[in-house]
Amino acid sequence: MKRISTILLCGLLGLSLTGCASGGTSSATATAGTAAGTNDQTVLKVSGLDGGYGTDGWNAVAEAFTEETGIKVELDLEKNIAETLRPVLTSGKNVPDVIYLAVGAEGKLTDTMISEKQIQDISDVLTMTIPGETSTVKDKIIPGFTDALTSSPYGDGKMYLAPINYSPCGLFYNAGLFEEKGWTVPTTWDEMWELGDTAKAEGIALFTYPTTGYFDAFFSALLNETAGPDTYTKLMNYDLESWKLPEVKEAFDIVGKLAGYTESNTVANANSDGFTKNQQLILDNQALFCPNGTWLPGEMKDAPRADGFKWGFMALPSYNSSDRYSSTFCEQVYIPNGAENTDAAKQFISYLYSDKAVKLFYENGGNVMPTNDASDMISDDDENKLYYSIYDNGAKADASGFAAHDAVEGVDLTSAEGILYGTVNSVVNGTKTADEWYNAVIEAVQKYN
Numbered sequence: 001m002k003r004i005s006t007i008l009l010c011g012l013l014g015l016s017l018t019g020c021a022s023g024g025t026s027s028a029t030a031t032a033g034t035a036a037g038t039n040d041q042t043v044l045k046v047s048g049l050d051g052g053y054g055t056d057g058w059n060a061v062a063e064a065f066t067e068e069t070g071i072k073v074e075l076d077l078e079k080n081i082a083e084t085l086r087p088v089l090t091s092g093k094n095v096p097d098v099i100y101l102a103v104g105a106e107g108k109l110t111d112t113m114i115s116e117k118q119i120q121d122i123s124d125v126l127t128m129t130i131p132g133e134t135s136t137v138k139d140k141i142i143p144g145f146t147d148a149l150t151s152s153p154y155g156d157g158k159m160y161l162a163p164i165n166y167s168p169c170g171l172f173y174n175a176g177l178f179e180e181k182g183w184t185v186p187t188t189w190d191e192m193w194e195l196g197d198t199a200k201a202e203g204i205a206l207f208t209y210p211t212t213g214y215f216d217a218f219f220s221a222l223l224n225e226t227a228g229p230d231t232y233t234k235l236m237n238y239d240l241e242s243w244k245l246p247e248v249k250e251a252f253d254i255v256g257k258l259a260g261y262t263e264s265n266t267v268a269n270a271n272s273d274g275f276t277k278n279q280q281l282i283l284d285n286q287a288l289f290c291p292n293g294t295w296l297p298g299e300m301k302d303a304p305r306a307d308g309f310k311w312g313f314m315a316l317p318s319y320n321s322s323d324r325y326s327s328t329f330c331e332q333v334y335i336p337n338g339a340e341n342t343d344a345a346k347q348f349i350s351y352l353y354s355d356k357a358v359k360l361f362y363e364n365g366g367n368v369m370p371t372n373d374a375s376d377m378i379s380d381d382d383e384n385k386l387y388y389s390i391y392d393n394g395a396k397a398d399a400s401g402f403a404a405h406d407a408v409e410g411v412d413l414t415s416a417e418g419i420l421y422g423t424v425n426s427v428v429n430g431t432k433t434a435d436e437w438y439n440a441v442i443e444a445v446q447k448y449n
Contacts, residue, residue, distance in 0.1 A: 043072045044344045047085060048100025048333070050077040053165060057365035058100075061357045068132045068351065071344050082107030089118070095338035097345040102331035103150050103161070103401065113336065114153045114160070114404045120335040120342065123158045128350040140353045140371045142391055147233075148399030150332060155237045155403050161332035162349050163399070165367040167294040168313075168390045169217040170326045175312030177285050187324070189254060189317045196261040199288055205263035208287040210275035212424045213416035217327035218291040218316070219251065220400035225319040226250045229398070237403045238448040249438055254319070256434025259427050263287040267429045276300070283309060293329050294387045313386050315395035326395040330370060370397075405448060413444045420444075 046062065055077045062073040078084050081101060086109060088094055101110045113119050126138040126146060138146075145151065145163040152159055178185055186192040196206035209215070224232045227247040234242035242248065263286060269277040279296065281287035283305035290296075297311055315326040333352070335345045351357055358369045359377055368374050368388055375388040391397055402414050412418035419440050426432035 042341055042344050043074055044098065044341055044348055045074050045076070045094075045096040046098040046100065046348065047076045047078075047081060047096035048098075049081045049102075049105065050079045053361075053365035053367040057361040057363075057367060060360040060364050061352065064356055064360060065131070065348055065351045069344075069347060071347065073348065082109040085109060089113070089336060089338070092338055095336055095340070097335065097339040097341045098333055098348055099336055100164075100331070100333045103153075105331075110161075110332065110334075111404075113334075115406070118337045119160045120337060120339070121158045121160055122162060122335055122346060122349065125162060125346050125350050126159060128346060130354045131347055131351045132356070133354055137350050137353050142370045142372055142397055144229075144397035145328070145330065145370045145399060149233075149236050149401045149403050150330065150399045153404045155233070161334045162352070163330045163370050164333055164352060165361075166328045166330035166370040167368075168326050168328050168387050168397075169214075169221075169291065169293045170313055170315050170387075170390060170395075171289040172282060172292050172296055173289050173312040173314070174282055174285060174306065174309050176308035176310040177288075177306070178312065179310075180308060185312065185314060186317050189319050192317045193257070193261075195288070200261070204285060205281070205287040206261035206289065207258055208263045208266045208278045208281045208290050209270065209424075210278050210290070210292065211270045211272070211416065212421045214291045215255075215421040215424050216400045216414075216416075217293070217329065219255070219421065220398055221316045221325035221327045222251045222254060222319075223248065224325045224396070224398050225316060225322040226254070228322075229396075232398070236401065238405060238445055240442075240445050240449050243442055243445050250319070252434045252438040252441075255424065256427055256437075259424075259430075259434075262428050267425045270425055276303070279303075294384065297383060311383065311386065313390065315390060323396045324394065325398055326390050327398050327400050328370070330399060408447050411444050411447050413441070413448070 048058070058075055058077060062075055065071065066073055076096070082105065085096070085099070103110050103114070127136055129136055130140070141163070145166070146159050148163070149155065151161050151163050153161070173185070183195060183198070184191070186195050192206070199206055209218070220232070223235060227235070227245060231242050231245065231248070235248065263281055266278050269275065279290060279292070279300055280303055282290045283300065283303055285306045315324040318324050333349055335342060339345055353369060353371055358371055358374055361367050361369060362377055368384070375385065375392055378385045378388055413420055416422060423432060423437045423440065427434055427437050
């Protein structure tokens, strides 16, 4: 299970990074190839996670960047990069120029960097012309990504972390079943409820979910629909008056109504041991929709399925003629305080959005950059085309996540088991009402103010 988690958890490591200062040169485990015209005076140090996408894409992009700019790149990509970097950043010696490590990643190093304001403002990267192209970075990135709190965590309109490697999140379903039944895929919540009644008559539930951890993406998209993106930003900054708005309460009511259409075994299996049983409900035609990310088909590739099964994927249905939203899970790169080669680092980050880099990343690791035309490189017969073209087909993007905030003792608002998301299990099994859930969230938000 790859649980979505873009919530900023501040101050949980108990390790101060305050005082990180400029250091010397960094060692590297991989070095990009050099070409004629290499600038021997600049060696860009890039440290990051050797994660699910592997290292081949980064090696290829680093080599292409060197060929384009003459700037040598030294890559240090490790599976335990948070553990490796922590003492480096604390000492202020050999600080990398660029770090690739997502908000919410294991070790929460990036979260701590954010909470202690140890990340540089890179807003000017958006207006930089990409090396080797005439476009600027802002021209290339899908709207909505750089405004998210995972990129602008302080709500000050500045970008500190650049978004990369995104996975759209939405509702998965069996398109083959809809074809067999002659059902129309709902585009509004009213149509959703009508379909729920139709399916219920045939013994099929409308909805299931793997665990409550998936509601950060589901609920953020829903709040953008009921309350709008401007209010959503205020909500993620713990604005109490915004949380009290009736259009915000409407999102809670929709989930409360959806609880009555949720498959009966969902809550019992909504845990790290049973989540695949809930996902299997879609493959077995026991439930119609399941919120998830683009990794779901790969995660269930060996699971049995109904005859004629075919993956379908959609954004949340529209609420009162609102735009439809699909949240996205993405990773980030940033420049830490203490980096020696800031200008070269910004060039490198801007190059990540070049057509060549986008292609190299996808061909050498399968990761997709959040650029407007990234889905064009995915062939029509590639299953990923369905998922990554969701924004091309009218859906709006949003990246879920709260603004950086000091921890509030005794209050767990935003984790997968916390008041906002974890309570969904209680609403679905009937031990709490949607009203009780909403009131508990209001009480929790009050403690952040």
